[in-house]
Amino acid sequence: MLQAADTSHELPPMACAGNAVAVRPQRDDSAAFGRQIAQTLELLTSALVPQRRLVHAGDSIYQAGQPFESLYILNSGFVKIVNLSADGREQVVGLKFRGDWMGFDGIAEGCHGCDAVAMDTGEVWAIGYDALLAACAAAPALLKLLHEAMGREIAHDRGSLMSVCTLxxxxxxxxxxxxxxxxxxxxxxxxxxxxxxxxxxxxxxxxxxxxxxxxxxxxxxxxxxxxxxxxxxxxxxxxxxxxxxxxxxxxxxxx
The missing domain is CATH 1.10.10.10 (Winged helix-like DNA-binding domain superfamily/Winged helix DNA-binding domain)
Known part of the structure; x- marks a missing residue:
């Protein structure tokens, strides 16, 4: 039977606004994180049929105003999250690396509030949100993964705000x-x-x-x-x- 991803290894603390402490991830952390990504993708493919897409630098994964239908996982490459300011200027509001989830901004209003743009060649997995919720109801391990991904995004956004405000x-x-x-x-x-x-x-x-x-x-x-x-x-x-x-x-x- 497929086991849930091992999430006992949380992301080690990085540079942190306020106390300016940085810890370099150790080899064991890296290996555990790699296993966690692989197990997450395996769990998703066992319960769902993700759409895999190859992207290149400049490709749009989703755009602001687009109806929200899917969440996304970055399997390789780099992605920037871009918001349009009131005066029409683009503002980079987030960076995504391998294993990161994307698209949570679309859940509340039913449409995406930002653009997700590839910065390099990579692969993105799209998971239909309705199908994901149905799968989560039958697989608590999958629901736990989703909640952890949301929690990491909230914590990261808080850290970014602290950096801008205090450093x-x-x-x-x-x-x-x-x-x-x-x-x-x-x-x-x-x-x-x-x-x-x-x-x-x-x-x-x-x-x-x-x-x-x-x-x-x-x-x-x-x-x-x-x-x-x-x-x-x-x-x-x-x-x-x-x-x-x-x-x-x-x-x-x-x-």
Whole structure:
């Protein structure tokens, strides 16, 4: 019999606004998280028939105003969640990595309030919401997975808001790099050299600051030899010592 996904390994704490503490996921955490993703997908396919879709950078997974019919799980790749502000500007309000669920914003009003846009080649699984609810009624383990996914999204949104409200601009950039690196480490990928799938303008948009401010913060981190850039592209960042980045964040938060 198929067992429910092992959720005894919660996401380890990452850079946290307010106390500026970062913990780098350990190899055991990464292995457990990988098993949890695989078991989640296995549980879904045993109870439902997810629609699997290959996406490329720039592809829309769903759009604001679109009728809500499905939830989505990112099996590979990266996705940004974009909201349209009152003056017509796009605001990046979320980032999704492998194993993350998407589309919860559509449940309350019956239509999506944001766009989900792929930032890289990847695979997305679409699960019909009505079918998912019916399956949850018959499989408590599936309902538990759904509730945990909702809970993680709420906790992440709260942490992002705290970061914007309490950290300085340079600390926010350091926190962003730590969060990205920790997300990669949790998924078993190298963190000493990461490729940011966002432009500086998009990073600033996401963190609530100007492009120039992001560039100055990154330049300071490079001057202090906390990060380094690969010659070919300024999106490729080397972080030789994540602990040094954590200490930088702590210093900024203490000012």
């Amino acid at each position: 300085s601009a340079e600390a926010r950039v350091a926190d962003f790099l730590l969060q990205w690196g920790a997300s990669m480490a949790l998924r078993g990928q190298r963190t000493d050299a990461i490729t940011l799938r966002m432009t500086r303008a998009e990073i600033g948009n996401y963190l609530g600051m100007a492009l120039e401010t992001v560039s100055r913060a990154l330049s300071r981190l490079a001057r202090e030899k906390i990060i380094d850039f690969v010659e070919k592209g300024r999106r490729d960042v080397r972080i030789a010592d994540p602990q040094a980045l954590t200490h930088f964040l702590q210093r900024c938060a203490a000012l």
